Amino acid sequence: MKLEPVLGDDPREILRGLRGALHGAGPALGLGLVSDLPGEVRPGTAVVVTTSGSTGVPKSVILSRDALTASALATADRIGDGAWLLALPPSYVAGLQVLVRSLVADREPAILSGAFTPQAFAAAALMMVSTDHGERIPTYTSLVPAQLARLLDAAEHDGAVGAALRSFETILVGGQALPAAMLERAEAAGARIVRTYGSTETSGGCVYDGVPLRGVRVRIERGEVQVAGPVLADGYFSDVGRTVPTAPPLAAGASSGASGPVGPAVFVRDSDGTRWYRTGDAGLFDGGVLRVRGRIDNVIVSGGVNISLDRVERIVRTIAGLDEAVVVGVPDARWGEASVIVASRGEALRRSEAVQLEEARAAVQHEIGSHARPSRLVLVDELETLPSGKPDREAIRRAVLALR
Template sequence: MPVPAADPAHAKRLADALAADTPIDDAISLVISTSGTTGTPKGAQHTPRTLAASAAATHKYLGGQGNWLLALAPHHIAGLQVLLRALAAGFTPGVLDVSSGFNPDAFADALDALDGPRRYTSLVPTQLLKVLDSPRATAALRAADALLVGGAATPAPLLRRALDAGLSIVRTYGMSETGGGCVYDGIPLDGVTITLINPNPEGVGRVALSGPMVAHGYRNLPDHPAFTLTPGARTFITDDLGRVDDGVLSIIGRADEAITTGGLTVVPQVVEAVILDDDSVRECAVVGLPDDRLGEKVVAFVIPSDTSRFDAERIRVAVVERLDRYAAPRDIIEVDELPLRGPGKIDRRALRARFS
């Protein structure tokens, strides 16, 4: 069970929550913690077979085995899989020290020094932003065979910047329970099946994922309803809402993060997509905060960019025009940074706790 060595308090919390030093099935070789969306970490249980299936499917999609550079925390599944993929292919992975933060110049040096017939790495969107702000790091990454971006949804403007810069970017979707990314650019990897549970008339339903890389349930939670574990057909039911168009999965948002305002439902990620289309916004998070009249009000927290003048009213108008008036943020608050959890995901709970 990998834990963050630099954070003894969190390491102890994980060890206590996941009952380290107590018996476990001999078949399990890895207990990897979830990112703790609900505040209570769970441990996804993996075997050599699930991890090998993930590595093989990834290399098949990318066009062949290669070496990998680690630029993520290795106690999360995305970082750990970078190491495991390299080792499965017979290479010694490169490792970038990110304990003091992500340095684009150091990243460029490490990528240039990485050996192998093909070279891969994986970043979260906040790291990719820093790479694109550095011509040297961008040039180094342009020479790589593929960049996986996951951990959080990649905003469309950021994706366009990466593609315009000539980066071989692959958007990944997955979680600890699926051994990391198992859907690339909306396409399920080899052996993966996507099912939508109870889709609405627009075709949006809860995403369920089946395949050989799905975990063998949670540590000490043998009957958890998120897993359907039958011989040869393990399925994990996510908390994500998605739609499949012509075989391509699009994630709309999380069911457990939806905002109920005035009796209507707003999915934060849908509003964020509109806001991030404004050139004046670098990063954005939308949450619901308590409101005496509406129950919850839609609030946007933004980090302004340097490219154009930030105009909150222009953003509100854009949301009204593209979505509806009820989805428009009642407040738009400028911040210097957004709190993150796990492998680069926005910590909405922390925002609500701070500003409620």
């Protein structure tokens, strides 16, 4: 089956190609960093999505027609059917799924063209209002937290942006953890938010507000979140070692015997044939609801003690003015490694830098212990992000190292 690279991020071009790929009438699409990929893929492939990820390591994920369609149908089963607004890059899985859901529902998506701004978002959202046989057609969209933060800030003085937020039946928010304070702001503004958890390997969000979608199974093995179901990717292109396990199959429900993925393979099978994706995320079930605690491997060793930077970051983001801060690890002459808070200068300067750092350190000490306290607060003009809207953590870390 032919793989056709799509250069650039034109949503209309991707939508045209995706229509053929989903229906089997056209070639599979290669999105992202696809220049080095061969020109043929296995039958049934719809898209190969290559992303750099927040750590800068490229991955080419093979997504079948069946997996993408299963994800779209499960989303409609959970939140309902209607019209979608694309406000994310379509070469990333969250944006791609907006187009897939539209095609599966046989509706043309609304497309936010050009750079994302609250005003452009509001104009596109408010243009979507329509009816079918006298019934209003529900509207939906998908955002990352950074976009939602901009919209909430703008809504404080722009009524059109507030009306746009309230116009959606559901706004899916994923890509990274949504700070509790931001969720509260959104709900106070009348927005109906559903937090999603998933990855390119799961065809996008597959757990909504902590509950798996229809057909999706989630388990915790040695603290790691693992996912099974029809939404799983076929694997990684030209990377058999990470796709097919070299170890014998796990017994159903058996532990892998490690705190994270053992060896390179991230797709494994139980003895009963069930195929699981090992996410590398730490998590637990709380009253039947999945709680994701961050990356297993996003850990520093400070003074001989393991510290989860994701956990520190979640606590730091509860401090006023630091709700979008990023916490990175850097070498430290005394402790080996230490954590550093990096925040936007415009947000942080609303309050004293010294006060914010002290409040963050106190909060981390209270929740984790004194050993996990961030060493300093670094202010930058703007936090670097990936095209998907996620923080570019490796670029942010390099910028902090350059200041030393």
